[in-house]
Amino acid sequence: MVKLNDVGAIKSYQNSVRHDEGYLKQSKKYKVDTDIVVDAYLAMGSLMFKQVKYNFKKVKEKLEVWKQEQRSKSKPVVLDIISEFPVGTRIAKNVVKQRVQDIYKFYEIEIPVTQTTIENYFKVTPQNNDKPATFVFKYVLPEFEEYYNIFLSDIVTNTDTEPEQEETAKFVIPGNAT
Numbered sequence: 001m002v003k004l005n006d007v008g009a010i011k012s013y014q015n016s017v018r019h020d021e022g023y024l025k026q027s028k029k030y031k032v033d034t035d036i037v038v039d040a041y042l043a044m045g046s047l048m049f050k051q052v053k054y055n056f057k058k059v060k061e062k063l064e065v066w067k068q069e070q071r072s073k074s075k076p077v078v079l080d081i082i083s084e085f086p087v088g089t090r091i092a093k094n095v096v097k098q099r100v101q102d103i104y105k106f107y108e109i110e111i112p113v114t115q116t117t118i119e120n121y122f123k124v125t126p127q128n129n130d131k132p133a134t135f136v137f138k139y140v141l142p143e144f145e146e147y148y149n150i151f152l153s154d155i156v157t158n159t160d161t162e163p164e165q166e167e168t169a170k171f172v173i174p175g176n177a178t
Contacts (some may be wrong), residue, residue, distance in 0.1 A: 036060055043067075068111050072120070077107050078147045081121050085137050092132045 037056075040048065040063040052058035071077065080103050085091060093115045101113045111117075118124055121144060124135040140148040 036063060039063055040066075065111075068109055071107060072104065072109050072111055073143075074107075075147060077103060077109070078121065078144050079151055080106075081118075082140060082144070082148055082151045085118070085122065087122075087137050087139055090127065090130075090134045090136050092134050093126070094132060096135055 037059065040059050043063060043066050048062060049059065052062060081100065084099050084103065085096065096118050097113055097115045100117050104111065104113055118135060120141075122135075122140055123138040125138060127134045127136060
């Protein structure tokens with residue numbers, strides 16, 4: 001794992017990406033946050049820099065979108081979405097959209113949600129002749145099968161994948177040292 005404040009990593013990055021004269025001009029003209037640049041390079045590679053013409057503001061934007069997309073595919077988010085929509089059920093499209101928005105909001109994911117966002121997680125069949133239009137949930141997409149199996153095993157054993165942390169409060173009575 002490369003530390004973002006590691007001088008060697010930054011120099012290596014400079015040798016592999018900053019060789020382009022356009023980037024050198026941009027980095028001198030604007031103060032560039034090296035940590036963000038290194039994060040973006042490690043996450044999306046050098047091609048992305050060329051695509052945005054070495055514009056630091058666009059690099060930051062692309063990195064933030066990438067982080068949001070990664071968060072939307074994280075285990076807790078996927079488990080919540082899987083538990084919200086059982087396979088084999090028929091649910092109104094507007095209800096599906098609202099539930100996904102609620103989950104994204106809870107996890108502070110700022111990606112716009114559409115009625116078809118659920119297709120990132122499930123194979124669904126739209127039933128547009130129904131009033132209101134619905135989705136029939138066929139199966140969880142293959143990339144999330146592992147999470148689905150965890151979800152199913154939790155149902156069978158009636159446990160949570162994440163252990164509950166005991167909330168304790170320590171009360172101090174004035175004059176008593178503990």
